[in-house]
């Protein structure tokens with residue numbers, strides 16, 4: 369790294385420019401990652417927080433995909449699952465999105481209907497047909513405290529408690545009884561819907577396929593059920609795509625920079641080789657130089673992203689600041705950047721020391 | 730004897746046939762002596778130097794450096810040999826733009842993995858020997874052409890080479906500086922006990938060298954020893 373360090377200092381301007389590009393791309397990737405995670409959480413946290421490992425949907429006809437919006441399960445289906453060997457818990461869960469109004473405040477909410485005492489809802493012991501549990505963001509949006517009343521799809525309800533921060537499809541969750549939920553749901557078929565899905569806790573002995581056939585349901589793992597939330601797949605997919613493109617762009621930009629840089633110094637490389645420097649040593653130094661630049665730029669970019677994330681955390685911006693959302697993209701940046709640099713630095717191998725002799729340069 | 734070229738033939742591809750750049754050249758250079766190689770343009774001087782520097786493998790014949798015959802060596806082994814045994818003074822100074830004069834020399838110790846502290850002392854000592862003690866901290870763009878060439882010479886001596894190869898060292902310098910540079914190389918050859926080959930097309934400065942060999946059309950002619 370003897371020459372590499374001095375080159376870094378000597379060609380300050382060029383490396384500073386490249387470093388700035390790395391900082392900016394890392395910043396963008398960091399912010400995008402935090403935002404993706406934040407938005408994702410707003411979309412799915414109510415489902416990922418359920419104490420269940422599988423979700424049974426009403427089997428959709430005509431090759432349709434599973435959907436929380438379209439599924440309705442009947443009491444028969446639920447009881448069928450409850451009787452299935454290996455199922456330790458089968459809890460009906462009703463889901464609708466509607467409006468809640470308190471005074472002059474009004475907000476879109478997701479109504480999650482559960483049986484009284486169900487383990488699905490936080491503080492479900494306090495839920496009955498007239499009282500509900502609000503998630504913190506729902507209480508904040510409506511300006512409600514325990515004991516207050518509000519209107520939900522034409523029903524007057526009392527706030528029994530404010531618990532958790534479950535959110536579904538970008539709306540805060542209100543936990544109600546199944547009866548209350550049913551009044552918010554669209555009118556349904558003959559024997560009336562019991563719920564939207566059945567949340568299951570199973571053990572390895574459960575024969576899901578046979579139970580699905582018997583109950584006329586389709587069961588997926590809790591994580592796989594996320595794609596049944598209308599906007600989740602497309603939203604998450606496009607954000608991930610953007611992030612992927614940024615990773616690819618950064619690798620290409622870094623590769624291009626080091627290609628030009630390596631070509632520029634190929635005369636120096638030829639001299640060093642003629643003087644007896646090994647190709648392996650020269651490659652190691654060049655890669656070390658690239659890593660210093662990458663690590664420095666990524667560190668600064670990630671630092672700024674984390675600082676901005678901490679600044680907006682708690683505001684309306686759905687930004688999630690965790691090691692996974694900040695450090696993972698930084699690691700990927702360094703890895704891909706090093707790969708791009710390595711591919712361009714490789715041409716050091718083909719520099720002929722003979723070119724250092726003579727006057728032709 | 731420190732540098733032996735024995736029956737060296739080198740050809741370059743030239744259309745359908747091959748061009749003979751060196752034709753059965755035999756040259757022995759003892760330690761502590763300087764052999765100047767002169768000849769017209771295109772006669773094969775640079776080719777001779779490149780073969781002696783192990784940068785080109787000849788079609789035929791052997792190169793022996795300090796008792797080691799280079800025939801059949803891998804590229805890595807040749808690199809090691811160059812690092813330990815061969816000093817090259819390039820035609821252009823070929824200094825690295827980001828390094829100071831002293832660092833140009835220290836880099837030689839670095840690529841050999843030697844102690845940085847000793848290398849610094851040795852570098853300053855050599856810079857002093859070429860009359861640049863007070864320029865040690867300057868970068869190439871802050872040095873004159875003649876000063877750069879002297880750094881180039883000092884660098885070649887940094888690893889105490891057995892063989893010193895010098896390529897047209899005066900081509901970029903005026904008459905006076907050219908003479909001084911040849912004089913310096915002659916003195917250092919004796920001081921370091923190196924086997925030196927100096928290639929040039931300009932005979933005017935060669936008053937103090939030990940002998941002058943002439944190449945013409947790839948053939949080397951040595952002077953008949955006096956006596």
Ligand SMILES: Nc1ncnc2c1ncn2[C@@H]1O[C@H](COP(=O)(O)OP(=O)(O)OP(=O)(O)O)[C@@H](O)[C@H]1O
Pocket residue numbers: 741742748749750768769770771772773774775776777930
């Ligand atoms: N890479 C090459 N490919 C083909 N022919 C070459 C190559 N290098 C040199 N030659 C030819 O080999 C012959 C000897 O060239 P060389 O460079 O050794 O001459 P020189 O004595 O150093 O000349 P000058 O004084 O002009 O530097 C010339 O005819 C030249 O054209």
Ligand SMILES: [Mg+2]
Pocket residue numbers: 726774775776
């Ligand atoms: Mg030449």
